[in-house]
Amino acid sequence: MRDGKEPKVENRRSVVLDFDGTVTESDLLDRAALEFGDPAVYDEVEHGLDGGRLPLREVITREFEPVTAPLEEVIAWPSTRRASDAASASSSAQPRPTAGTSTSSRAASRS
DSSP: OTTSOOOOOOOOOOOOOOSSSSSSSSOHHHHHHHHHSOHHHHHHHHHHHHTTSSOHHHHHHHHHTTOOSOHHHHHHHHHHHHHHHHHHHHTOSSOOOOSOSOHHHHHHHHO
16 A cells, blocks of 8 residues: 555455364354254263263264265255354344354363
């Protein structure tokens, strides 16, 4: 701007992927396990993680064993949810509950 001209602004986008809930409101692994897997298995192993009876690796493995959806469908799923999640967030002033209730447990288990 020294010459009085506005700097050229490039349209850049960033993609942030957070699979353990450390920087997002919702844990993508939890949401995918609930959407495509078996919620009963999910609840069972999450309680095992929270209670210290199961290691994180076993929890994630068991949560995703019941998933039978094609990989392409699971990969595409977060981008199809983005628009509806954004609309829900903008229409509510209250924080939205997340699908996973043990995000802090996972983050703590990894440290």
